[in-house]
Amino acid sequence: MSPDTQSTTIPRHVRHGSNAGQPVSRRDGVLKVTGAATYAADNHPEGMLHAVIVPSTIARGRVRSLDVSAAKAHPGIVEVITPENRIPLHFDPNDKMPPFGFRVEVLQDDSVRYVNQPIAVVVAETLEAATEGARLLAPRYEEELPRTDLDNGERYDAEAVGVGAPAVTTAGDIDAGFAAATRVTEAEYYTPPQYHNAMEPHAVVAEWNGDHLTLDMPNQALRMSAASYAQYFGIPVENVLIRSPFLGGGFGSKAILNGPQILGILAARQVGRPVKLVLTRAQMYGPVGHRGRTWQKLRLGTDAEGKLTALHHTSIGATSSFDDFVEPAANTSLMLYASPAIRADHKGLRLDIGTPGPMRAPGEASGSAALEVAIDEAAQACGMDPLAFRLANYAETEPTSGRPYSSKALRECYEQGAASFGWSNRPLEPGTMRDENGFLVGWGMGTAVFPCPQFPAEARATLRADGTALVETGGVDMGQGAWTALAQLAAEALGLDLDQVEFHSGRSDLPDGGVAGGSGHTASAGQALSNAGSDVIAQLSEIAVNDPDSPLFGAGNIGVVAGEGRLYRRDDETRSETYAEILARAGRAELVGSGKSGRDPASADRFAMNSHGAVFAEVKVDPALMQVKVTRLVGAFAAGRVINPKLVRSQYYGGMIWGISFALQEEALADRRTGRIMNADLAEYHVPVNADVPEMEAILVPEVDPHVSPLGIKGVGEIGVTGTVGAIANAVWHATGIRVRKYPIRLEDLLARR
Amino acid sequence: MSLSISLAINGRKHDVALDDPRVTLLDLLRERLDLPGTKKGCDRGQCGACTVLIDGRRINSCLTLAASLDGAEITTIEGLSDGEDLHPVQAAFIEHDAFQCGYCTPGQIMSAVGLIKEGMAGDDPERVRELMSGNICRCGAYQGITEAVLEAQRKLADREKPATGKDAA
Structure with missing residues (x-):
């Protein structure tokens, strides 16, 4: 259940003209405290089977054997999917899916590249049977020595760090900066591998109907993901519906497609029945990203007054043996402190681990953890x-x-x-x-x-004959409060009380709400919703000011303001009319507006x-x-x-x-x-x-x-x-x-x- | 094998014929009885997302075999409100923004209800923090959770006070 399907008992905190800025309680609050909010794994379509991933227990090598017959002999097992029998995909998982996709491990061969990599999938009538079947596969391996640390990993020059950020940036003359310093402080800092550990494990409930695919899954980027799944399975993007009304935490780990969820969809295709696949907590340490380790060095030059003359931040970031996501840690030093010379540079380090990815403040968290201590040390030295x-x-x-x-x-x-x-x-x-x-x-x-x-996003607003509105965007609430804050922005633009606005979100068949990431969702989807609301009000004003029977006749489009479901003359608020009255006289059942978001390039x-x-x-x-x-x-x-x-x-x-x-x-x-x-x-x-x-x-x-x-x-x-x-x-x-x-x-x- | 158990869930009697002794209470609720409000976060008794009340005590349902519960009375998040009227703990969680993603919330709330019943925290926020520490919230809503537990506890205590003529009106 999602908020648009249930009324809430939220008090009204609305002042004239604006809902935004108010400390409104969450609109989805009642659903969340009664257990009625539906997360992906809560779904259970008719005829559904359970799929369980078999994770590798070695970091590097190949799978020599799996005891498929032992697993198949267990009661309730429907299918065991291995590289031998898995159905083909229409996009090579060893390629990176544009624009932000990673290489994924989906049983394309018998190689093992990190611990907890999926090496088989067991599908069964019950979760208990699938879990036991996975155990019975008892994999045997050809094991190679894993590369696990700075001393045995392969160091390389990263082309880019994070999501397309430069690996090296220099401003000013760094050598001259240090030459001008009266004091230089220098130290090395280490940050460990961290795992998102959202409370909700990654999950998918996949149901095929011919070439149409319905997915219940936590997802931070609905439209982008739908397009990617369509490519993996060779179907038109409009055939993919992702429903993600609630995420049990994302923190970046549910923004990028990963192997296990593709395998869940694949399993449903292969066995011809709906399939639920949920990772165990332990299985989340590998195939679904993490914050990569960094080894950082900071060198700060200061003059006699304690002003920086040079700031040099270097970082080595661990990534996997087969893909690149290097924590852009050093780039934090480009953002904060004034210095005539600054240099940030990164190197990559290949280890036998799952590919890292963005995790809450990717780069900034690790970089700031080092930089802020280095600054403290420089202050101490001065x-x-x-x-x-x-x-x-x-x-x-x-x-x-x-x-x-x-x-x-x-x-x-x-x-x-x-x-x-x-x-x-x-x-x-x-x-x-x-x-x-x-x-x-x-x-x-x-x-x-x-x-x-501010990311590209789109939204639609529909003003209805009774003066209430429906607003729609494929937004994502992973806990930040999109169900509430985005509705507040739409209500503000529409000049309506929050209770008068129905908000549909969390589905990929709605206007593209963009990505919930980079702390940019409210700025992005919110702007699109606001613009859609304003578009409706502009259309409504146009009707009213051109209607000789309206008290607003002749006011001109900018001569009216919207609030509390009425249009008012800007220069005479005693002259006003409700939205419903304007629509009724114009014989309009509804008005539909649309809005987009995107940063103004000149400002950027x-x-x-x-x-x-x-x-x-x-x-x-x-x-x-x-x-x-x-x-x-x-x-x-x-x-x-x-x-x-x-x-x-x-x-x-x-x-x-x-x-x-x-x-x-x-x-x-x-x-x-x-x-x-x-x-x-x-x-x-x-x-x-x-x-x-x-x-x-x-x-x-x-x-x-x-x-x-x-x-x-x-x-x-x-x-x-x-x-x-x-x-x-x-x-x-x-x-x-x-x-x-x-x-x-x-x-x-x-x-x-x- | 087949094993029959009878248990009351949220006041309703269920006769369950188990075809598998490995089924936990959590999976019984979620996968077989259509009560998915109780959440699975770790399946190891480490996160508390699956907390329910069994005979009034807070228990990790992921560590409890269903077959062991013949005759038990179980309360889950779905059974806490009185129709449309939220339980004071539920209402306080909304008021104090004691959740973000909401996934740990059913467990937090059931744990809070259990804690208030245990009466071990008094009105000391430090004790509430300690005694709510079996329930992890990765979003970090702990400040709101602590405030909500204390407020709900006060409201429940007020409710149990003998009503004066004025209050009764």
């Missing part, structure tokens, strides 16, 4: 307060290009965050603060930054565009055990116009908690001998639980941006991770005097150097 050092190096224009910012209220973020936290009371020297229990106390800070893209050329923020952290460290606990976290963020402060605050909290996780908890550990991940589960791969998270504060710093888009929305989904990681690491140093440059910071790192 004997300066870390905030004063950052202000001394504040970039008034984009550091690499000199372009002005479209808007940048970072100074206000620093001020408001520092004031709320009490930063001015921070002693410069580390190791001087203790709490009443004798715990070491430390305060640290970091700057947060994230780009604010002229301005640098980012969201910014400042994060302040307090940690307490047990002096005997050196156990670290984050006890306070204050973030102040400026991200353009805020559509729903309640939801935005939740996004910032979530991002900051990911920062705690990055700094202190998350790390997948591979056994060097086998390449197997030793902690591929939620007990041993640590993510924060409630008790790990302190009382937090997120300050929404006002920022008006006339250039990013007509609505002035930036983006809030990912920025909270950045800044927070460094703030916590810097607080650990301030508490203990120990710099740990390897994430996550563990108590053994502190104990060893106490």
